[in-house]
Amino acid sequence: MRQKLFDSILKHAENEYPNEACGLIVDTGKTQKFIPCKNMSDNPKEHFLISPDEQLEAEKQGEIIMIIHSHPDSPMLVPSEFDRIQCDYSGIEWGIVSYPEGDFCTISPRVNRDYTGRQWLLGYADCWALIMDYYQREFNITLKNYSVPHEWWEDGKENIYDDNWQAEGFIEVDLKDIKIGDIIMMKLNSNVTNHAALYVGDNLILHHSYGQLSSRTPYGKYFRDRTVRIVRNKERFDAK
Known part of the structure; x- marks a missing residue:
């Protein structure tokens, strides 16, 4: 310079x-x-x-x-x-x-970053931000940004996931029909649905938990017991 x-x-x-x-x-x-x-x-x-x-x-x-x-x-x-x-x-x-x-x-902008190992930053690098990036890169589907920089689930008055998943173009599917790219919505230490993960096959989910690095994790009993719904984007309803 x-x-x-x-x-x-x-x-x-x-x-x-x-x-x-x-x-x-x-x-x-x-x-x-x-x-x-x-x-x-x-x-x-x-x-x-x-x-x-x-x-x-x-x-x-x-x-x-x-x-x-x-x-x-x-x-x-x-x-x-x-x-x-x-x-x-x-x-x-x-x-x-x-x-x-x-x-x-x-x-410089980081291009094609790994999905795992991302630092947590509420409102900017959280579970929904990861899902938005995945859908844009893997499916060329642009999702609305519902990440906000405050702990909206704390008082139980906001239901960002429950209120918006249908309007965002998702349809509920059964666990036995789960496919890669489906979104699993859960309640983690909350009275409202406050976490979402991507199913990536082989009983693994890709997600970004509060305060942790993004990771691929087995979809085991802990997450299954806290699952509220599994949804698939309408554009991908016939996805293999």
Whole structure:
């Protein structure tokens, strides 16, 4: 990165401190320029959010090739798992600068990640996020995002799975007819259905349990006793 470009980024981080600064690097065809943006997050000291309007304005000047944000008071510049997940979603490189230290690193979107071994991050890397990724990659089916960054099942007043599985295009099937790609919905330490897993064959499920790494696990007595329903997407109803 050219020094002039980096100096512009660091200056914006200084101006926004102690909040996270954010911006975009655009390739105009002749040069690369940094466009500072306003942090629209409700918690700007911990997160950043760039408005769609600012992104559209930036795109008028050229191709957005990097999303920039700062980590205030970060002695060791280590991208968080939240950074990495958001970078994956964005589809382009991210640049992170520490302020006032002035360190800089980049991360790139992770393509075709393994389904197992993913870190847990409620609302972004949880059981439904894993299912969405699996369905998109394996079946080219886009599911609505029902992952939310709070423990919605705690008070028993929300029923995200029970309320939405039919509207999302699923049909209930019997255990004896279970096939690869079917979704098993369960109650784990909750009064409401709060967990979902993918059946991947050979009596194994692929799932992402609370606070754990995603894994393939035998569909044994523990999970069977807590199963509420098994569902199959209508587009896959005749799947072998």
